[in-house]
Amino acid sequence: MTDVMTRAPISEIEDAHTSGAYFKRPLTLVRGQGSTVWDDTGQSYIDATSGQGVALLGHCHPDVAAAIAEQAETFVTCPEIFYNGHRAGLYMLLSSVLPVELNRFFLCNSGAEANEGALKVATLLTGRSQIVATKRAFHGRTMGALAMTWNPKYREPFENWTSRAVSHVAYNDLDAAAEAITDETAAVVVEVVQGEGGVYIADMDYLRGLRRLCDERGALLVIDEIQTGLGRTGRWFAFEHAGIVPDVITLGKGLAGGVPMGAVCWRDSLGTLPQGTHGSTFGGNPLACASAMATISALCNEHLPERSAELGQWLLDELRALDHPQIREVRGLGLMVGIELRGRVTPVLKSLQDRGVLALPAGFNVLRLLPPLVITKAELEQVITAVRESLDE
Numbered sequence: 597m598t599d600v601m602t603r604a605p606i607s608e609i610e611d612a613h614t615s616g617a618y619f620k621r622p623l624t625l626v627r628g629q630g631s632t633v634w635d636d637t638g639q640s641y642i643d644a645t646s647g648q649g650v651a652l653l654g655h656c657h658p659d660v661a662a663a664i665a666e667q668a669e670t671f672v673t674c675p676e677i678f679y680n681g682h683r684a685g686l687y688m689l690l691s692s693v694l695p696v697e698l699n700r701f702f703l704c705n706s707g708a709e710a711n712e713g714a715l716k717v718a719t720l721l722t723g724r725s726q727i728v729a730t731k732r733a734f735h736g737r738t739m740g741a742l743a744m745t746w747n748p749k750y751r752e753p754f755e756n757w758t759s760r761a762v763s764h765v766a767y768n769d770l771d772a773a774a775e776a777i778t779d780e781t782a783a784v785v786v787e788v789v790q791g792e793g794g795v796y797i798a799d800m801d802y803l804r805g806l807r808r809l810c811d812e813r814g815a816l817l818v819i820d821e822i823q824t825g826l827g828r829t830g831r832w833f834a835f836e837h838a839g840i841v842p843d844v845i846t847l848g849k850g851l852a853g854g855v856p857m858g859a860v861c862w863r864d865s866l867g868t869l870p871q872g873t874h875g876s877t878f879g880g881n882p883l884a885c886a887s888a889m890a891t892i893s894a895l896c897n898e899h900l901p902e903r904s905a906e907l908g909q910w911l912l913d914e915l916r917a918l919d920h921p922q923i924r925e926v927r928g929l930g931l932m933v934g935i936e937l938r939g940r941v942t943p944v945l946k947s948l949q950d951r952g953v954l955a956l957p958a959g960f961n962v963l964r965l966l967p968p969l970v971i972t973k974a975e976l977e978q979v980i981t982a983v984r985e986s987l988d989e
Contacts, residue, residue: 606636623949628655631971633954642975644955644967649791649823652850653894654968660853663890664883672883676703676875682885689892693832694861695841700868702860703880707822707848708736710858711785714846715740716874718783718816721866726780728815730767732793735785735820744785746793768798770805781815783844788834788929791823794962795927795934803838816843816866822858823932826850827895827969830905830930837929853891857884900969904930907973911965914980922987924961931971935963935983947986953979 606624614620624636631654633643646652653660667682674680683703691699702713719725729735729744736742742751743762765772767790777784784806790796810817819842824834826847835842843866848858856878878884895901908930915926915935925936937944941957948955958964963983967976 621949630654630656631968631975640952641949642953642967642971642979644953644965644971644979646850646966646968647854648956649828649849649966650854651968652826652828652900653853653891654970655854657853657891657894657970659894660887660890663886664855667883667886670882673878673881675877676880680880680882680885682882682889683880686880686885686888686892689889690859690861693892693896694845697841697863697865698845698861699864700862700866702869702874702876703885704858704860704876705856705878705884706736706858707820707846708738708741708858709876709879710822710846710848710860711735711741711744711820712738713858713860713874714783714785714818714844714862715744717844717860717862717866717869718818720869720873721862722782722814722816724780724782724815725761726778726782727762728773728776728781728784729762729764730786730790731764732767732790732796733764733785733787733820734790734792735787735822767793767796768802770802770809773806774809777809777813777815779813781813783816783818784810785818785820787820787824788837789824789829789932791932791964791966792958794936794959795932795964797927797929798838800838803835804840807838807840807842810843818842818844818846821845822848823966824929826892827901827904828930828932828966830901830908832901834929851891852884852888853894855884855887857888895969898970901930904969907931907971907976908933910973911976911980914976915983918980918984918987920984920987928965931965931967931969933965934958935965937961937963937987944983944986947989948982951982951985953982955979 625633626636627634632640634640731746733746735744765776788798819835821833844862851857912928922938924938927934941963956964
């Protein structure tokens with residue numbers, strides 16, 4: 597196998613066989629530790645992407661690595677037709693960090709799958725069929741999640757396949773939501789911070805208003821916490837900033853420390869799904885559950901949600917203090933930061949990479965920073981310096 601992989605550069609092999617669905621940066625990453633990753637030439641980079649928001653604990657956190665290694669030698673797969681102690685343990689840990697009302701779970705393999713599951717939870721447990729989502733939302737690329745995603749470039753190629761039951765309303769516009777939510781609405785689905793949409797933050801009164809409207813009209817409030825959950829915004833869950841409890845939340849990305857996992861979490865009072873209406877072969881497997889338990893325990897033991905709040909506010913203050921003519925606005929919550937530029941973000945991303953910092957776009961002109969929650973202030977200072985120099989360039 598090693599001989600096969602070394603016959604040609606990795607990039608050439610991937611280009612010869614890849615689906616074509618992904619834009620590739622000219623960079624081959626081979627390992628990571630903490631907030632740092634290395635390419636195949638030995639060059640190091642500060643990973644301000646967290647592997648697309650996944651590496652909340654950084655790369656190769658020792659507790660997570662140990663949990664994965666131990667479980668891999670014990671028991672890897674166990675479908676949900678059987679009971680399993682690691683699945684039970686994860687349920688208990690999730691219950692300990694979530695509001696007491698949210699204690700029913702469906703485990704799957706990704707955030708998009710979690711949003712698909714949330715659609716089923718909402719329609720099955722309300723008996724209704726309509727969904728209200730928001731403009732600029734991003735909930736995934738699978739068919740049901742895609743129907744809730746706003747950007748037409750994602751939806752239009754599949755318009756005949758995506759659900760006709762989803763309407764999109766303006767974000768942070770409670771009047772628009774009030775007009776859209778009817779007695780046929782199963783759920784209102786919203787992000788507290790629109791990550792892919794440009795790092796736009798919900799007004800907390802807006803979220804409280806959505807909670808009130810859903811209560812009045814019998815719809816479920818579903819909050820997508822796939823990118824914002826588990827400490828990213830300075831609280832365990834972003835909805836806590838508004839002082840509300842949703843009916844359903846979806847989790848993914850960093851839930852299992854890098855091992856694929858998603859979860860739908862909902863109020864016990866809503867009931868359970870009818871048997872056979874949903875399922876996942878790999879969902880809740882012991883390997884992913886062991887990794888998730890180690891991840892949640894580390895987030896708690898290392899006080900990373902609180903650290904995210906403190907470092908995130910410092911980072912926002914420092915970026916705003918740059919007062920750079922190329923910056924239109926800096927916004928964020930915790931260690932989820934968007935820098936809206938006056939020009940295209942792509943050249944800035946390339947310049948940052950040349951300076952040893954990896955970052956993400958959030959639309960045409962927004963630079964998104966999603967550093968691991970374990971990142972140091974010294975590393976963030978390097979990020980800030982690289983941002984300033986890239987903008988100067």
